[in-house]
Amino acid sequence: MSIANEKKKEAVYDVRGLNLWYGEDQALKDINMEIEENKVTAIIGPSGCGKSTFIKTLNRMVENIPIVRTTGEILYHGDNIFDKSVKVEELRTKVGMVFQKPNPFPKSIFENVVYGPKIHGIKDKGLLMEIAESSLRSAALWDEVKDRLNDNAYGLSGGQQQRLCIARCLAVQPDVILMDEPTSALDPIATFKIEELIESLKKDYTISIVTHSMQQAARISDKTAFFLMGELIEYDSTSVIFSNPKDKKTEDYITGRFG
Amino acid sequence: MFKDGNLIGKDSRMLKKNAGAKLPKFNINKKRMKNRIFLSRFSRHLFSLSAVFALVVLGILLFDIISESLGWLNVKFLTNNLSIFPEKAGIRGALIGSVYLMLIVIPVTLVLGVSTAIYLEEYSNKGKIANFIKVNITNLASVPSVIFGLLGLSVFGRILNLGSSILAGGLTMSLLVLPIVVVASQEAIRAVPGFLRDASYALGANKWTTVRKVVLPVALPGILTGSILAISRAIGETAPLVVLGIPTLILKIPTGIMDDFTALPIQIYYWTLDTVLTPEYANLAAATIVVLLGVLFIMNSAAIIIRNKFQKKF
Ligand SMILES: Nc1ncnc2c1ncn2[C@@H]1O[C@H](COP(=O)(O)OP(=O)(O)OP(=O)(O)O)[C@@H](O)[C@H]1O
Ligand SMILES: [Mg+2]
Numbered sequence: 001m002s003i004a005n006e007k008k009k010e011a012v013y014d015v016r017g018l019n020l021w022y023g024e025d026q027a028l029k030d031i032n033m034e035i036e037e038n039k040v041t042a043i044i045g046p047s048g049c050g051k052s053t054f055i056k057t058l059n060r061m062v063e064n065i066p067i068v069r070t071t072g073e074i075l076y077h078g079d080n081i082f083d084k085s086v087k088v089e090e091l092r093t094k095v096g097m098v099f100q101k102p103n104p105f106p107k108s109i110f111e112n113v114v115y116g117p118k119i120h121g122i123k124d125k126g127l128l129m130e131i132a133e134s135s136l137r138s139a140a141l142w143d144e145v146k147d148r149l150n151d152n153a154y155g156l157s158g159g160q161q162q163r164l165c166i167a168r169c170l171a172v173q174p175d176v177i178l179m180d181e182p183t184s185a186l187d188p189i190a191t192f193k194i195e196e197l198i199e200s201l202k203k204d205y206t207i208s209i210v211t212h213s214m215q216q217a218a219r220i221s222d223k224t225a226f227f228l229m230g231e232l233i234e235y236d237s238t239s240v241i242f243s244n245p246k247d248k249k250t251e252d253y254i255t256g257r258f259g
Numbered sequence: 260m261f262k263d264g265n266l267i268g269k270d271s272r273m274l275k276k277n278a279g280a281k282l283p284k285f286n287i288n289k290k291r292m293k294n295r296i297f298l299s300r301f302s303r304h305l306f307s308l309s310a311v312f313a314l315v316v317l318g319i320l321l322f323d324i325i326s327e328s329l330g331w332l333n334v335k336f337l338t339n340n341l342s343i344f345p346e347k348a349g350i351r352g353a354l355i356g357s358v359y360l361m362l363i364v365i366p367v368t369l370v371l372g373v374s375t376a377i378y379l380e381e382y383s384n385k386g387k388i389a390n391f392i393k394v395n396i397t398n399l400a401s402v403p404s405v406i407f408g409l410l411g412l413s414v415f416g417r418i419l420n421l422g423s424s425i426l427a428g429g430l431t432m433s434l435l436v437l438p439i440v441v442v443a444s445q446e447a448i449r450a451v452p453g454f455l456r457d458a459s460y461a462l463g464a465n466k467w468t469t470v471r472k473v474v475l476p477v478a479l480p481g482i483l484t485g486s487i488l489a490i491s492r493a494i495g496e497t498a499p500l501v502v503l504g505i506p507t508l509i510l511k512i513p514t515g516i517m518d519d520f521t522a523l524p525i526q527i528y529y530w531t532l533d534t535v536l537t538p539e540y541a542n543l544a545a546a547t548i549v550v551l552l553g554v555l556f557i558m559n560s561a562a563i564i565i566r567n568k569f570q571k572k573f
Contacts, residue, residue: 064457099457099458103454115459172463
């Protein structure tokens, strides 16, 4: 009992027996996994294995798809996020998300960043400006946009847009950041910047990142989870997964034999 | 088969399975190619011909009307009250009546139409009931306007005892164009990319906030374009007003929404009825038509300008 309690403290998420169906098709099968605080957890696996589905379950975004059905528990700091008492809006301010394709709002850069704080009731102009500046600084974008905060966000490059989305996510002061292939639409330089950014965010945030790039997973993550056809095949520290995987399927995948 | 720009699991597995399969050999039929090229040229000419035909008819119509209105259409014609003497007659009453009509139609249809569209697209659970409502709204859009006139006459005119007042006319016209506004707004709302909604939800926004702050602002140009087109239909509609019994011989200018009134299309209608006795009425009708066409032209241009200006590329 006491061991279990100790474990709980460092695990931000404790996923227990999670199953998920899209209508009749099961996309996640009995997932058990802990996500640790202030670590970068990479989620890898071939296309269609359920990576996006899994991280979208962590902030309950999957619920926006009407045919989705889940069983099992996801404990977030000890509370089951599927519990009736958990407000999904509150969960999502604690658990931010960055999507594959940069998706800023068709508003100004400033309005994008302060969207979250504003809808959660902050009206004070000075405070909003402070939040915008610190979020943009944390997202390593401040210097590039500080002179054009009122320009439309769609005037930024793809990489800048993605960092804007990260800043927008940071502005609600989350605890966890979920990222679904955040660099797959970006060129190598923009990708490098985002990876650097993830490194620097790690000390304040818990990050879970889906990626198709083994190198990226190896470079930035502390732990790696390998998914295959809806199952969690192997979950270990990144160095073990990439140097000494226990499962044959993991080895086949990371050595590029399939996927 | 593509989702998020990636091949989804099953399909990618299928692709791999089929990767070794050979394409069957076949020859391209040269003779049929020639026929097709001929057919393609032929249909191009056919289609441009029908476009020209429509333009010519429109041109003749416009020419006819404008030439009849020449010498009759001037500032006085717009500001004079109605008169039995053609030289003194003006359309001030009808213009003011039409403006009043719009003052009712625009807010009523925008509020009701956009709310209905929001409900159907964002809130209804896409079940049988919502589907039933949707099908009916689409059907309503094709109901003849006379029927709406009868509905207006019995509900607003008789039951609510509004008679042939501006309010009765405005509400009837609102019913007539409401389905168009709903359908146009639904389409505009549906065209808002899902990834913008996702971005909002992922920041902890609830549905109403997302609709208000993200969906509506992005959909607004589309909603406005559709609504302007719908409202310009209301300006030109005659039948429902005739059924409501809107008189033409209003010598008093309306001052409130409970007053009787006349509107531009009604004015045209009655003047054309009397051209046998007073041939000049034909010129007055033509001049009024030009005014009406001018108003419609301005509204349609506004719709196009709004659409082009706010068309967003994501
Ligand atoms: N909205 C949906 N409706 C029905 N099935 C879905 C839906 N989204 C995903 N799926 C199915 O769930 C499975 C997992 O999909 P998911 O998007 O999670 O895969 P993924 O690992 O993120 O793949 P990728 O690497 O291509 O992004 C797939 O088989 C997919 O077909
Ligand atoms: Mg995915």
